[in-house]
Amino acid sequence: MENTTTSARERLVKSNKNKSNGELRGKMIVTLSAIIMITATVAITVFLATKGLQAFLVNGVSPIEFLTSTDWNPTDEGNPKFGAFPFIYGSLAVTLLSALIAAPIGIGAAIFMTEIAPAWGRKILQPVIELLVGIPSVVYGFIGLTVLVPFIRNQFDGIGYSLLAGTIVLSVMILPTITTIATDAMGTLPRNLREGSYALGATRWQTIRKVLVPAALPSLLTAIVLGMARAFGEALAVQMVIGNSRAIPSSILDTSATLTSIITLNMGYTTYGSVENNTLWSMGLILLIISFVFILIIRYLSSRRRI
Amino acid sequence: MQTTTANKSVFDVKDLNLWYGSFHALINLNFSMYKNEVTAIIGPSGCGKSTFVKTLNLMVNMIPNVHMSGEINYNDKNILNKKIDLVELRKQIGMIFQKGNPFPQSIYDNVAYGPRIHGIKKKKQLDEIVEESLKDVALWDEVKDRLQSAALGLSGGQQQRLCIARALATKPEVVLMDEPTSALDPISTLKIEELITKLKEKYTIVIVTHNMQQAARISDKTAFFLNGEVVEFSDTNQLFSNPSDKRTEDYITGRFG
Ligand SMILES: Nc1ncnc2c1ncn2[C@@H]1O[C@H](COP(=O)(O)OP(=O)(O)OP(=O)(O)O)[C@@H](O)[C@H]1O
């Protein structure tokens, strides 16, 4: 019995009839797509790495200075300074703060859609989310600039351009990412988990808090990290509202700058191959490395998924 | 329909009807389930067995568009009454599902879940309940050294017994089981059947099963469902050896279903 089935299967697998031309062509097309994607990724990484290291290897900028010094003054003729720490700090600060705002709202909305009002909650929130995704980042920046910055200026002292403005704009921008993934995570939990909990006499909140959220936790964290990755890489909208100063902000009402905003602001004014231009590439390399860390975290979290 | 029992009834079902939207799924059910007995529910697929057991702990309330009429008297109190306390009811009436559904937590936390949500916080008391419940389902010796490891790492049969332990931990009076062994191998099935026979000393059990030998082996009373109606309800021995309805006879002799 066992023997005849395996040999029949082998015969089918090995049979030439199935290896028609169409099959082969299809296989070539998809393989090619995969190769193109891998090549593009590798090429960009290698290019970024070579360009990003040039400031250190060719121009002699100290990597330690670059990563830790707070002094950024690349255009000083006699004594240029290449401390990118304020921008690294700004990038991380704005990313963490926006995740801090967007994560509870996004996960809350996801729970609302899957647990509280599954019938109509999704119908309303789904289009809202899609709309948020569809708005271009320059429009977010523009709205932030026109509404948020003056608002902050009027409410608090200062000029309005601030870490706070950047954080708020970014939290709205990453909200759809977090909500969508969190909704998927909650929605794909097996129904029998809910039933099991309700059948023991648990209330809806107990079921959500003690069974569903813990069960979905790795996926929920993935949602947050993906949102952070998005915030970390966003340039345009942040640049428009954050103020782009060179100092480390001492409060969320201070102006600040991010790696991305410094790159977009300065790339047009530097000549290709100059030290300053090369240090912008180094910042790009740091962006890549930190994004890579985000991916590693996501990988780790998905391997821990329990359902 | 004749039954003999010395026990008091736990559930008295009177003229129970249930509709899913306009679909009449349960039609004029009238029978009782008795304390410390095993009542088996048998019948062909789609005849309303699961629907019926889900009415007993009002899990049907979670399904949209369900409405019911009649009475389900649980210890002489009609639970179809609007003012019933669902938390208290489900604490007293445990339920086991077709497929074991442990939470993705540790073995300990699974069993302690019920007591915890019902307000027990003391570690020592929880420890005792966990041990006692796991002993009740003969799982204690197998898992006592790894209470903190993941429940989903257990075998299918162990998971199902864990779910029974989890239900027992709230100290229920009744345990409802909807085809608890249909996803299990013969050995695990046998273990659960032995367990049910033992459990009925302490609990009242209502079990849905497709397996007629199982019903015959473990139950005291059997209800035969067909198209939403109870065709016959009587002592298990009587129903299987001398059914009073032709349709029951056809079903248990395997002529349809
Ligand atoms: N949520 C629901 N909405 C509408 N109809 C339903 C729902 N659940 C069950 N039904 C219908 O009610 C009838 C009884 O279903 P039920 O699940 O109680 O059958 P069952 O006897 O448990 O079957 P099985 O042996 O296959 O588990 C079926 O016709 C089914 O299609």
Ligand SMILES: [Mg+2]
């Ligand atoms: Mg069923």
